[in-house]
Amino acid sequence: MKVSFCLLDINSETKAGKTELWLWGIDDHEERVLVIDRSFVDYFYAVVADGYDPTEVKAKIMEIPNTLAVNAEIVSRKFFGKPVQAIKVYCENVGNTAKLLRSLEGVKDVLEDDIRISMHYIVDNDLVPCSWHQVEVQEEKNELGVRADRIYIAQAPPKAFEKPDFPQLRILSFSMACYSREGSPKPDRNPVVIISTITDKGEEKQLIAGEDRNDKLLLEHFIKHVQDYDPDIIVGFGTNALDWSYLVERCRILKMKLGLDRVQAEPHTSVYGHVSLTGIASLDLEDFMNQFPEVKVETLENLADHLILTKLKKPVIIEDVDFADYWDNQQRRLELTAFSMNRARSIKGISDLVLDLALQLSILVGLPLDYVMTAAVGFRVEWFMIRQAQKIGEMVPKRTEQHYRSYAGGLVLNPRPGLHEKIAVLDFKSMYPSIMLAYNLSPDTYIGPEEEVPVGGVYEAPEVKHRFRKKPPGFYKEILTYLLGTRNAIRDKMKEITKTSVEYRVMDARQKAVKIITNAAYGYAGWTGARWYSKPVAEAASAWGRHTILTAIKLAEKAGLQVIYGDTDSLFTTYDPKKIPELEKKIEKELGLEVELDKVYDHVFFTEAKKRYAGLLPDGTIDIVGLEVIRGDWAEVAKKVQEHTLEIVLKNNSPEKAAAYVRTMIQKLKQRDVPLRDLIIWKTLTKPPREYAIKAPHVEAAKMLSAKGWKLTVGDKVGYVVLTGEGRLYSRVKPYVFARLEEVDIDYYISKQVVPAAARILEFWGITEEKLLPNEKTNKPSKNLMEFMQPQT
DNA sequence: GCGGAGGGAGTACCG
DNA sequence: ACCGGTACTCCCTCCGCG
Numbered sequence: 054m055k056v057s058f059c060l061l062d063i064n065s066e067t068k069a070g071k072t073e074l075w076l077w078g079i080d081d082h083e084e085r086v087l088v089i090d091r092s093f094v095d096y097f098y099a100v101v102a103d104g105y106d107p108t109e110v111k112a113k114i115m116e117i118p119n120t121l122a123v124n125a126e127i128v129s130r131k132f133f134g135k136p137v138q139a140i141k142v143y144c145e146n147v148g149n150t151a152k153l154l155r156s157l158e159g160v161k162d163v164l165e166d167d168i169r170i171s172m173h174y175i176v177d178n179d180l181v182p183c184s185w186h187q188v189e190v191q192e193e194k195n196e197l198g199v200r201a202d203r204i205y206i207a208q209a210p211p212k213a214f215e216k217p218d219f220p221q222l223r224i225l226s227f228s229m230a231c232y233s234r235e236g237s238p239k240p241d242r243n244p245v246v247i248i249s250t251i252t253d254k255g256e257e258k259q260l261i262a263g264e265d266r267n268d269k270l271l272l273e274h275f276i277k278h279v280q281d282y283d284p285d286i287i288v289g290f291g292t293n294a295l296d297w298s299y300l301v302e303r304c305r306i307l308k309m310k311l312g313l314d315r316v317q318a319e320p321h322t323s324v325y326g327h328v329s330l331t332g333i334a335s336l337d338l339e340d341f342m343n344q345f346p347e348v349k350v351e352t353l354e355n356l357a358d359h360l361i362l363t364k365l366k367k368p369v370i371i372e373d374v375d376f377a378d379y380w381d382n383q384q385r386r387l388e389l390t391a392f393s394m395n396r397a398r399s400i401k402g403i404s405d406l407v408l409d410l411a412l413q414l415s416i417l418v419g420l421p422l423d424y425v426m427t428a429a430v431g432f433r434v435e436w437f438m439i440r441q442a443q444k445i446g447e448m449v450p451k452r453t454e455q456h457y458r459s460y461a462g463g464l465v466l467n468p469r470p471g472l473h474e475k476i477a478v479l480d481f482k483s484m485y486p487s488i489m490l491a492y493n494l495s496p497d498t499y500i501g502p503e504e505e506v507p508v509g510g511v512y513e514a515p516e517v518k519h520r521f522r523k524k525p526p527g528f529y530k531e532i533l534t535y536l537l538g539t540r541n542a543i544r545d546k547m548k549e550i551t552k553t554s555v556e557y558r559v560m561d562a563r564q565k566a567v568k569i570i571t572n573a574a575y576g577y578a579g580w581t582g583a584r585w586y587s588k589p590v591a592e593a594a595s596a597w598g599r600h601t602i603l604t605a606i607k608l609a610e611k612a613g614l615q616v617i618y619g620d621t622d623s624l625f626t627t628y629d630p631k632k633i634p635e636l637e638k639k640i641e642k643e644l645g646l647e648v649e650l651d652k653v654y655d656h657v658f659f660t661e662a663k664k665r666y667a668g669l670l671p672d673g674t675i676d677i678v679g680l681e682v683i684r685g686d687w688a689e690v691a692k693k694v695q696e697h698t699l700e701i702v703l704k705n706n707s708p709e710k711a712a713a714y715v716r717t718m719i720q721k722l723k724q725r726d727v728p729l730r731d732l733i734i735w736k737t738l739t740k741p742p743r744e745y746a747i748k749a750p751h752v753e754a755a756k757m758l759s760a761k762g763w764k765l766t767v768g769d770k771v772g773y774v775v776l777t778g779e780g781r782l783y784s785r786v787k788p789y790v791f792a793r794l795e796e797v798d799i800d801y802y803i804s805k806q807v808v809p810a811a812a813r814i815l816e817f818w819g820i821t822e823e824k825l826l827p828n829e830k831t832n833k834p835s836k837n838l839m840e841f842m843q844p845q846t
Numbered sequence: 847g848c849g850g851a852g853g854g855a856g857t858a859c860c861g
Numbered sequence: 862a863c864c865g866g867t868a869c870t871c872c873c874t875c876c877g878c879g
Contacts, residue, residue: 325862349858431863462865463861484861485864576863583863591864621861621866664860664867679859679868686857686870736857747855747872782871805870 056205057081057187058088059220060180061285062421063171064331072145074174076211077201077315077332078186079220079285084202087315087332088188090210093174094123094143097151097166098130098448101138105159111140114154122150131447132164134497134527139164139448164448168439169324175419176443178210182415183422186211200283200315200332219412224253225284226404228353228396229296230389232266234377236762240302244268246380247390248275249397252282259394266380269307272300279313284333286422288404290353290396292337293427294766297328327427334423338400341407341426349685350735350770357399360406368395374790409562417566430569434577435584437570441532455581460592461516463621464599466606468659468666471817472702473617476654476668477628479609479637481601482647484622485575486533488597489590491645494578495527496587514593515600521593529574529590536571540564598622605640605648612636618659618666628653656703660813667814669703681810685770689731691806694718698811708818715811715825719803725794732797733772733789740767750775750786758788775801 058078066073072095076088099114101107107127114125124143129136140160144150151166165173180186190205197204230247231238246262248271260275262268279287289296297320304311304319311319315332323329327337342351348359354370371379371392379389415422418433419440425433439449481487488494492512500511500520511520521527526534543564550557577583579591598621605624606616612632618625626633633650640648654676657668665679675696681687682696694715701711721727736751742759745752754773755765765771771788777798778785785798804826812822 346859429862434863459865465860465866480861573863576865579864580862595865623861662868681869684858684869686859739856745856749856749871751857809870 054190054192055187056086056088056190056203057185057214057216058086058211059185060182060211062332062334062423063175063182064329065170065174070145072170074171075332076180076207079222080203081220083220085200085283085285085315086203086205087199087201088190088205088207088211089193090174090207092207093170093210094145095147095170095173096141096143097147098128098139098164099142099154099157099160100132100162100164100448101140102159102161107138107140110157110159113157113159114140114142117153117157129446131445133450134447134495137448164451167451168449172420172436172439174210175421176440179213179444180211181213182419182425183412184213184416185216186213188212198317200280200317222253222286223282223284224286224288224401224404224408225279225282226251226288226397226400228289228393228400229300230376230393231299232262232377232380233373233762236758237373237764238299240299241306245271245300245303246376247393249390249393250275250278251394251397251401252284253401255401257394257397259390261390268303269309272304272307272309272311276309276311276313283315286334286336286404286408287330288336288338288400290338290400292335293326293328293339294337297335298322323424325424325427325429325432327424329423334421336404336411336423336426338403338407341403341411343430344407344410347683350772353396353399353403356403360403362399362402368392372790409558410565413559413562413566414569417563417570430573431577431580431583434570434573438528438532438585441535442528445528445531447528450584452582452584455586457581458588460579460588460595461599462595464602464619465621465663466616466619468618468625468661468663470659470661472656472658472706473627473654474656475628476617476657477614477626477633478651478654479605479624479626479633479648480651481605481622482649483537483571484598484601484646485594486537486571487646488594488601489575489578490530490533490537492593492597493521493523493527493530494590494593495521495529496578496585496590498522498527498530499587499589514596517589517592517596519589519593519596528585529578533571533574536567536574540567540571543567601644601646604644608639608643609636612639617657618663620664623651625657656706658699658703658814658817660817667699667703673704675700675703680813686734686736687810688734688802688806690718690722690727690802691810693731694807695810695814698814702814708815708820711811712815712820712825715807715815716827719807719825719827722799722803722807725799727794729774729789729792729794729797732774732794732802734774735770735772738765738767738769738771748781748783750783753783754786754788757791761791 058080060076060078062077064075066075074090074093078086080086101110111125111127114122122142122144126141128139128141130139147166151163154160155163188211189208193204193206195204227248227250229245231243232246233243244262244266245268246266248260251257258278260271262271301311301319314330318331320328320330345359348355371389379385411426415425418425418437420436442449498521500522507522509524511522513520543560547557547560575594578587580586602619609616609626614626614632616624616626637648654668655671657666659666668676677683682692698711701707738755742752742755751771751773755771759765773786774789774792775798776785776787776796808822808825812825
């Protein structure tokens with residue numbers, strides 16, 4: 054019989070020395086199915102050395118005792134574009150056999166022994182995660198005790214096919230709270246006191262520990278609840294780093310097993326730091342944070358707030374530290390449980406918004422849903438490439454960390470400081486991908502300095518002089534042609550569809566997924582960890598990029614436009630509605646790359662610094678780029694003042710008014726009329742505190758947190774405030790959770806945060822830091838004299 | 847012993 | 862665990878200073 058199913062998860066199981074592939078999915082009757090394929094044997098390639106007869110090499114391989122090689126076949130493949138003969142060796146234990154063959158005479162290289170069997174299976178059979186497949190099967194009785202409505206044995210590998218609808222997924226979102234009076238909770242001593250869950254249908258369920266904080270029953274109920282609801286996807290926040298390992302450990306201590314997946318096994322750590330649940334896609338919303346760089350302190354509450362899930366009322370935030378206090382108070386315990394439930398609701402709300410993109414990334418890249426979300430962008434690009442490589446018979450290079458050599462990147466112009474009117478921003482569309490495509494940049498088209506110019510000729514990069522054959526199209530070109538073509542096609546189709554339709558939403562997500570991979574291709578090429586790393590490719594791309602923008606500047610100036618600023622692929626010029634379209638055409642004609650008029654600023658302000666400016670758009674919104682306002686490591690109070698300063702300057706063209714506003718704010722600060730939270734400075738811990746070469750404020754604050762039992766890891770953000778006192782800054786900081794408003798050094802916030810941020814803008818009009826600070830005895834007379842002598846004011 | 851200059855460490859941004 | 866280019870703050874060392 055034939056069944057159709059949507060593939061959601063895949064794992065491999067070894068039964069009696071034989072590896073099976075288990076495909077988990079939903080069939081077209083909404084039944085949960087497990088399709089087992091026992092016919093796939095994993096493999097690797099043994100590349101035949103020059104001058105050896107493949108038939109003999111193959112025979113030799115088969116003769117080796119204990120190779121475990123079940124079969125071998127001679128195949129023609131490509132490696133970096135060059136045709137090679139290889140022996141495809143099928144065997145049960147790829148790792149050992151590949152090792153044996155590495156030193157065999159006649160074998161030049163061993164490849165793809167580092168690709169996991171489930172990925173070989175997906176790639177070779179062209180399976181598409183989160184998509185429909187048809188497969189010839191025989192039904193088998195569920196004697197394995199797995200949680201599935203049907204179990205099938207595949208008679209042949211499944212085949213992907215197009216089907217527009219998507220099955221109704223069961224999704225469970227959850228959040229947990231632990232009781233600890235000793236800092237970060239530890240599973241060997243601190244119980245889980247609340248788990249809040251909510252399903253995709255909005256059904257809420259809370260599991261709460263008993264008065265004695267005994268969590269055995271709670272955990273049993275949680276496991277049972279998951280088993281009963283049988284979700285296809287489980288969503289949490291911080292689950293990979295925290296929740297899953299905590300729950301597993303906690304269960305072990307209570308002599309239980311956290312068997313909530315579809316084979317009643319424990320969650321297990323997998324690649325990319327992902328924690329995997331067999332048969333269920335486990336998603337961690339923390340992995341989505343890089344989608345929202347605007348959210349600087351990456352908490353669930355901040356993300357929910359950013360996505361306006363909480364527009365009705367700002368929820369009360371209860372810090373982890375205070376959980377124990379809340380729990381121990383009858384009345385406040387209700388607040389804690391409500392808070393926990395709200396977290397679960399936020400998780401559901403956010404996943405409703407981001408799941409489309411996650412699914413499309415999984416479909417495009419070909420990694421199962423849970424993996425694709427945890428994988429860093431470099432690995433997403435790589436899996437997409439591996440998939441394409443298979444299609445054209447290209448073998449996958451090994452991952453060998455290459456020696457790092459830096460190279461020159463994009464060109465940044467010095468801005469013309471001051472306030473400008475009517476400024477156009479021209480952007481090259483997908484500049485690096487377009488360049489790589491236009492000049493056929495690829496590791497396999499690169500012609501080394503010693504090599505002859507091939508028939509058909511070469512493109513030679515400016516400055517760096519790297520050469521690339523014009524024909525045939527290289528691997529990167531194939532990929533970028535597909536990506537850029539697909540994105541354009543999707544965007545064209547989207548124009549014909551109602552914006553509120555489901556179809557539009559799906560296409561928008563697909564378009565975003567394609568964009569993510571396209572934009573990362575250049576960075577991938579220059580990443581020493583990449584399988585298809587090629588410094589010449591990345592270096593040539595940026596060289597052509599510099600050439601491109603330099604040419605564009607010349608053309609703009611020739612057209613009579615003044616260039617105010619430019620960075621990598623953008624140009625800021627005076628706006629002339631007649632000249633701009635002509636310039637666009639001229640640039641496209643001369644360079645073969647598309648430019649577009651991205652926006653026109655009514656007013657735009659530059660300091661002398663690159664990469665920092667603010668512009669007013671016709672609709673009244675203000676773009677702020679690079680300045681303190683958009684930085685996460687400045688106190689909110691300074692950012693607010695700078696933002697308002699910019700608004701006054703850009704909208705009213707009135708620096709004096711802005712200065713007056715700043716002075717008012719300083720007065721307010723002096724009264725300590727400011728919430729403590731506006732004084733917090735957040736900085737990331739980029740290494741373990743011990744390893745810092747110098748003393749730094751955020752590191753000292755981190756040490757104080759650790760001393761109180763906080764578990765801090767690299768990548769965590771530390772929030773601290775500056776206190777009054779003597780000496781270096783690092784000696785008078787305190788984590789904000791321990792601090793009171795009365796102890797903070799308000800003068801620090803005035804002189805080192807608010808005033809510099811405001812003066813950054815106002816200095817252009819001669820309003821210096823000194824002029825913003827109220828006149829006091831602390832002001833040195835000499836400075837006032839200097840001020841007096843400055844001519845421009 | 848102290849203050850300031852200048853280089854270095856550290857972080858976060860832009861495209 | 863994607864690239865290079867850039868701004869900026871605070872730390873730290875060193876130098877001058879009879």
